[in-house]
Amino acid sequence: MGDKSTPLLAVLQLLRKYNLKGTEDILRKEANLGDVEYENLDLPEVELANILTAHHTESDPYSYEFAYDSLKKFVENSLDVYKYELSTLLYPVFVHMYLILILYDHNEHAIKILEKFGPEQDEYYQDDLKRLCAVKNKDQVKGNELAEIYSSNKFQVQLSRDASTQLKRYLHEQKSSPIIINIIKNHIQIDVCDGPGRSHAQVKSTLGGLLGEASRNENRTKVYYGLLKEPDLQILPAQIEDEEEAEETPDKPKKKKAKKDNIFMKKPKSDPNAPPNDRIPLPDLKENDKVEKGKALREAAKRVQLGPECLPSICFYTLLNSGHTAICADICDDSTLLAVGFNNSTIKVWTLTTVRLRGMKSADKLQDIDREAGDVLVRMMEEKDRETCRTLFGHSGPVYKVSFDPFKTMLLSCSEDSTIRLWSLQCWTCIVVYRGHVWPVWDTRWSPHGHYFASGGHDRIARLWATDHHQPLRIFAGHLSDIDCIQFHPNSNYIATGSSDRTVRLWDCLTGTQVRIMTGHRSTPFTLAFSACGRWLASGGGAGEIQIWDLSSGLPSAAIPPASNSPIHALAFSRDGTILASGSLDSTIKLWDFAIISDENINEENGNAAPTQKEDKFLLRSYATKNSPIKSLHFTRRNLLLAVGSYDGSV
Amino acid sequence: MSDSELGYGSSFTVDSVKVIAESVGIGNLVDDAAKELADDVSYRLKIIVQDAMKFMQHSKRQKLSITDIDHALKVQNIEPQYGFIQPDSLPFRFASGGGxxxxxxxxxxxxxxEILSAPPPKIPLDVSLRAHWLSVDGVQPTVPENPPPLSKEAQKLESVDPITKLSKPANKDAAGKPVCGKAARLKASESVHVKQLATHELSVEQQLYYKEITEACVGSDEGRRAEALQSLACDPGLHEMLPRMCTFISEGVKVNVVQNNLALLIYLMRMVKAMLDNQSLYLEKYLHELIPSVSTCIVARQLCMRPEVDNHWALRDFAARLMAQICKTFNTSTNNLQTRVTRLFSKALQCPSQTNNESGPSMVPSMKESEKTPLASLYGAVQGLAELGPEVVKVFILSRVRWLGERVEGALSGIGGADRLAAGNLKHQLLKVLAPVVRAHRQPPDLPDDYKREYGYLGPSLQQMVSKLRSSPTGGNAGGAVAVVTCTPPLLPSPSPAPGPSLAPAPAPAPSPSPASVTIQHTSQAHAKTIESVASRNVVITSSAPQSPAPSTPPPQKFVIVSSQQKNQVFTNTQPASSAGHIVMHSSQPTIVRSQNSVVVTSGPAGAAPPQKVVVVGVPPPAHQPHQPHQPHQPTAGVSQAPVSVVAKPVFARSGSAQQPPPELDDLSHLA
Known part of the structure; x- marks a missing residue:
């Protein structure tokens, strides 16, 4: 099919679509297009529109430059109230001009316009532009990930009513040169909202997504971000604890008990934002799990209250001789085990305490054990095992994430080989291989209540699994690019995902729908963390910035600008939610005062001021290591910060 | 690729495509085809690299690796490239020709x-886990696992521009102590900004550390001293204690000079040495305390109780070396450190006749006073200048040699054992320092009369020395370059390296006070370079021995290193005409020396030589050492030579294990 006939074919297709038989026949005859071409008439809708709208300007590639220039002038000359909102239009218009020029074989003009106006686009779009400029002729447009995202989705722009009126007026004046009108009509979704125009800072805070801002309508659903009511654990064997304490320090128990009661008292208070406990079915706690939970609560009672005046101690675990082979690390909830996933497909589990890693006894020995015995769980383990480190083999590609289940009986891992594996920490073997992802799986996380887990990867789809099904329970589709990180909400009802399309989305596990889409990240988020109270979500980006999102509104509540260009791969909230720790590849750990961050936000909501950048105020302290990029951060139940990094001696 | 394209859409050039085509045997690729290929290949490569970036990011790395590319290919359903490994760096070479x-x-x-016969590579070390405290209640402890709290650059900046410290906002990045208490409250009130006095508060731990270290450094337990010096030389984060340490040293020197406590002075100098060696410390701010202390130890009139018996010369040598190291490290165009130090020493050498010519009235010491400059101080000044390089020697010592000679002569002929000894040492030192300079600076023939006329009393000895240098091993034989010699001066168990021109560029490890001294000179300028490389390597190797002091008094060592283009021949000093030796090493300790011709030498006291083209001369223990200051070299032991095959390994193995730590200055400690 010749290049020139493409528009003709498009017209034919359009005529057929509207069932204009007569005209179609005439055109066929006139253009000498036989029936042979029928099969070719399956151009995608958008491309069709592209071709048809751009057809008449095709002959004049020069007009694009003028058109963009005039739009720029219009934006610059408009009143400050509208200026910043309108300026968000420039980038999508620019990108589509480039694509249209490429599509019509005006390659030199496309490159020229890119070189002329590319550098003045916002910084966070530069990476996209660099990726886009690899596309240099129209055959490449079809296979290119980014070009397809742009041409098959509409770019979202939010304008106030007045600003959109201004824009309409301008476009009306430009009737003679319809390039911009066509682009805006076909590729840009303008979301008009009432109210005054937004300020520069306000506009800036939500910009940066691959396809612009999230429209407000998408974030209207109510999110139950409160925490679940804790199951009644009063029956737990608190006596043991008391006895212990009585032995150790006879005068303390009373005080401790009072404190503990406090913790139990707090929970039953019902939170209006909390989902009902049975909103999603959660597994019943086993006897053993209850003991664990009880332990956790008692530990929590001894927690150090952190704050700007009382910073946590940090224990740093350095992986020696690992070079670049160690990828990910996780520490289990009670901080006794450390798992590390390696480049060479193996997983290693270390014990961080003196407790050795015991395996289960062999089957015939297990038969001899009295199953009714109280200590059956202890008895079934091999006593002779003295290992402090165990290696798990099974994956056939780099292991990108390991995750301990809340009761530390199982371990999840996901890998480049597109599988997720479930390992038993009792027999130290792989129990299940979950297949379903097509491409590498970047991240997988347990639900805080166990049983469920979520995963996301290169195939742009997040999945919710339960350990007893080999198929996913839910599939969350919507991201435009890789899902790089995933995290369960503390109440297990929601899953947050962060993607290379620079959006963070929140999905409802019950309905499987997207309830929040949050834009404002300037680079790919690589790690997510929910605050202890469940209302805030922190995400750390590839350029080193940290964003704090308010789940109740879906708006960014604070942005911490990058201290260096190194990506942040670890975020952790202290157990009392006052401190946010971030670990970056530049080998530093930074502590942020989250109390101020969230306070600030509440104040701003009242005053309706824009979130401003007060990095100095938020930053409590920064700790550098000797060239050990941080892989993982973990607060123990007593608020001791554990960090894992692998020493890189090469630099 | 033009510059404008670098930003957006760079791509392969047609030329590269053609070259690549040629390399696979396609000779005449049409331009259009090449262009088409270039565009397509660029596009595909970009897509692959963009995908590979994702894998890199998810592997939490910042450096793209070959496996990332493989995985990116896999994602695109392309067969990965097997069998590529990633060395640390891939040098990209350039060639041109034919336009x-x-x-x-x-x-x-x-x-x-070759690969099959090679021994299997070492098994990589297993990954292991190590825990340390990165922070304790918000404060980063200064343990070796943590980076130094204030980087050397920051210390440097601070010493140059103290304002930066004040202007820094709240000092949050440096993980020091949290701002709390009064200071914080004051700050919060923002009433008046009073410039805070520099606080040098030390934490309890730091105070303890300071106490331990200083006690150990000057205490009597040799083992603890070694540990303390090690800690001073290696631990990061000592900068907060520096002011105190430096005061300790300077006060200590003041007191002990008065009390003539040689041992303590030596210990204090070793502390200075350790601090200078610490990579994370920047001492410039404290030079005003250190330099007077060190120079005191070089030129002081009296450093020990019994000058006729105690070896204070070693301390002077050592301190002179320290001074040279300080000058080398901290000399800048603004502080003119080296100039000032040189002036200090040259003032001590001021001879009556020159004072009038050279210096202004303010600097003129009265003739009488100058005449009375003790010989020990003269020795120190000579040594101090000698460490600063041959040019300094030429300008400041050579011009005063006549006067110095007179002093020596006077003392030697006089009575008083101490003076005579001092004069002997000074004479020896002068000859050692001057001979190479004179040799480089004078043309043969060396006539005793000329020397006598020019250099006075020292002339004849100097002439002997120079001609010995000229004639030694290679003699007039231009083919070989020579590196010779150290002679053991009397009463000096630890001979010091004399600065030959070739020693000056010796690399980083500062000349440690190792007794294995190497003196290197060259006869012919043409070969200066080769010698230089040999020499510097040798110096490195010999001084790389552990710093820990030896408890016993080890024997002195002598190396004679000769390199030449010709092949093996036996060489000893008694056969100066033998045209080309390689490396001759007289050693009663195992040591390794390497020349550019592949040579490894080792020798135990037994003088057992491994089979290699190396001559090993065993030297008898020091008791039998001929104490002849004017004869550079007289090996008495037998010489053995082995056939050519060079076996490197066992030598290294031996040298690693059998190394007896070289003695340091404190082999004098028994004198205390």
Whole structure:
């Protein structure tokens, strides 16, 4: 099919679509297009529109430059109230001009316009532009990930009513040169909202997504971000604890008990934002799990209250001789085990305490054990095992994430080989291989209540699994690019995902729908963390910035600008939610005062001021290591910060 | 690729495509085809690299690796490239010719049999886990696992521009102590900004550390001292204690000079040495305390109780070396450190006749006073100048040699054992320092009368020395370059390296007070370079021995290193005409020396030589050492030579294990 006939074919297709038989026949005859071409008439809708709208300007590639220039002038000359909102239009218009020029074989003009106006686009779009400029002729447009995202989705722009009126007026004046009108009509979704125009800072805070801002309508659903009511654990064997304490320090128990009661008292208070406990079915706690939970609560009672005046101690675990082979690390909830996933497909589990890693006894020995015995769980383990480190083999590609289940009986891992594996920490073997992802799986996380887990990867789809099904329970589709990180909400009802399309989305596990889409990240988020109270979500980006999102509104509540260009791969909230720790590849750990961050936000909501950048105020302290990029951060139940990094001696 | 394209849409050039086509045997690729290919290949490569970036990011790395590319190919359903490994760096080479330029990666042919016969590579170390405290209640402890709290650059900046410290906002990045208490409250109130006095508060731990270290350094327990010095030389984060340490040293020197406590002075100098060696400390701010202390130890009139018996010369040598190290490290165009130090020493050498010519009235010491400059101080000044390089020697010592000679002569002929000894030492030192300079600076023939006329009393000895240098091993034989000699001066168990021109550029490890001294000179300028390289390597090796002091008094060592283009021949000093030796090493300790011709030398006291083209001369223990200051060298032990095959390994193994730590200055400690 010749290049020139493409528009003709498009017209034919359009005529057929509207069932204009007569005209179609005439055109066929006139253009000498036989029936042979029928099969070719399956151009995608958008491309069709592209071709048809751009057809008449095709002959004049020069007009694009003028058109963009005039739009720029219009934006610059408009009143400050509208200026910043309108300026968000420039980038999508620019990108589509480039694509249209490429599509019509005006390659030199496309490159020229890119070189002329590319550098003045916002910084966070530069990476996209660099990726886009690899596309240099129209055959490449079809296979290119980014070009397809742009041409098959509409770019979202939010304008106030007045600003959109201004824009309409301008476009009306430009009737003679319809390039911009066509682009805006076909590729840009303008979301008009009432109210005054937004300020520069306000506009800036939500910009940066691959396809612009999230429209407000998408974030209207109510999110139950409160925490679940804790199951009644009063029956737990608190006596043991008391006895212990009585032995150790006879005068303390009373005080401790009072404190503990406090913790139990707090929970039953019902939170209006909390989902009902049975909103999603959660597994019943086993006897053993209850003991664990009880332990956790008692530990929590001894927690150090952190704050700007009382910073946590940090224990740093350095992986020696690992070079670049160690990828990910996780520490289990009670901080006794450390798992590390390696480049060479193996997983290693270390014990961080003196407790050795015991395996289960062999089957015939297990038969001899009295199953009714109280200590059956202890008895079934091999006593002779003295290992402090165990290696798990099974994956056939780099292991990108390991995750301990809340009761530390199982371990999840996901890998480049597109599988997720479930390992038993009792027999130290792989129990299940979950297949379903097509491409590498970047991240997988347990639900805080166990049983469920979520995963996301290169195939742009997040999945919710339960350990007893080999198929996913839910599939969350919507991201435009890789899902790089995933995290369960503390109440297990929601899953947050962060993607290379620079959006963070929140999905409802019950309905499987997207309830929040949050834009404002300037680079790919690589790690997510929910605050202890469940209302805030922190995400750390590839350029080193940290964003704090308010789940109740879906708006960014604070942005911490990058201290260096190194990506942040670890975020952790202290157990009392006052401190946010971030670990970056530049080998530093930074502590942020989250109390101020969230306070600030509440104040701003009242005053309706824009979130401003007060990095100095938020930053409590920064700790550098000797060239050990941080892989993982973990607060123990007593608020001791554990960090894992692998020493890189090469630099 | 033009510059404008670098930002957006760079791509392969047509030329590269053609070159690549040629390399696979396609000779005449049409321009259009090449262009088409270039565009397509650029596009595909970009897509692959963009995908590979994702894998890199998810592997939490910041450096793209070959496996990332493989995985990116896999994601695109392309067969990965097997069998590529990633060395640390791939040098991108450039070649041009015939008007064409070419960048390429060198691919060497690999001999499989070589690989098969080679011993299996070492098994990589297993990953292990190590825990340390990065922070304790918000404060980063200064343990070796943590980076130094204030980087050397920051210390440097602070010493140059103290304002930066004040202007820094709240000092949050440096993980020091949290701002709390009164200071914080004051700050919060923002009433008046009073410039805070520099606080040098030390934490309890730091105070303890300071106490331990200082006690150990000057205490009597040699083992603890070694540990303390090690800690001073290696631990990061000592900068907060520096002011105190420096005051300790300077006060200590003041007191002990008065009390003539040689041992303590030596210990204090070793502390200075350790601090200078610490990579994380920047001492410039404290030089005003250190330099007077060190120079005191070089030129002081009296450093020990019994000058006729105690070896204070070693301390002077050592301190002179320290001074040279300080000058080398901290000399800048603004502080003119070296100039000032040189002036200090040259003032001590001021001879009556020159004072009038050279210096202004303010600097003129009265003739009488100058005449009375003790010989020990003269020795120190000579040594101090000698460490600063041959040029300094030439300008400041050579011009005063006549006067110095007179002093020596006077003292030698006089009565008083101490003076005579001092004069002997000074004479020896002068000859050692001057001979190479004179040799480089004078043309043969060396006539005793000329020397006598020019240099006075020292002339004849100097002439002997110079002619010995000229004639030694290679003599007039231009083919060989020579590096010779150290002679053991009387009463000096630890001979010091004399600065030959070739020693000056010796690399980083500062000359440690190792007794294995190497004196190197060259006869012919043409070969200066080769010698230099040999020499500097040798120096490195010999001084790389552990710093810990030896408890016993080890024997002195002598190395004679001779390198030449010709092949093996036996060489000893008694046969100066033998045209080309290689490396001759007289050693009663195992040591390694390496020349550019592949040579490894080792020798135990037994003088057992491994089979290699190296001559090893065993030297008898020091008791039998001929104490003849004017004869550079008289090996008495037998010489053995072995056939050519060079076996390197066992030597290294031996040298590693059998190394007896070289003695340091404190072999004098028994004198205390």
């Amino acid at each position: 064409r330029e070419l960048h390429f990666i060198e691919e060497k042919d690999i001999d499989l049999s």
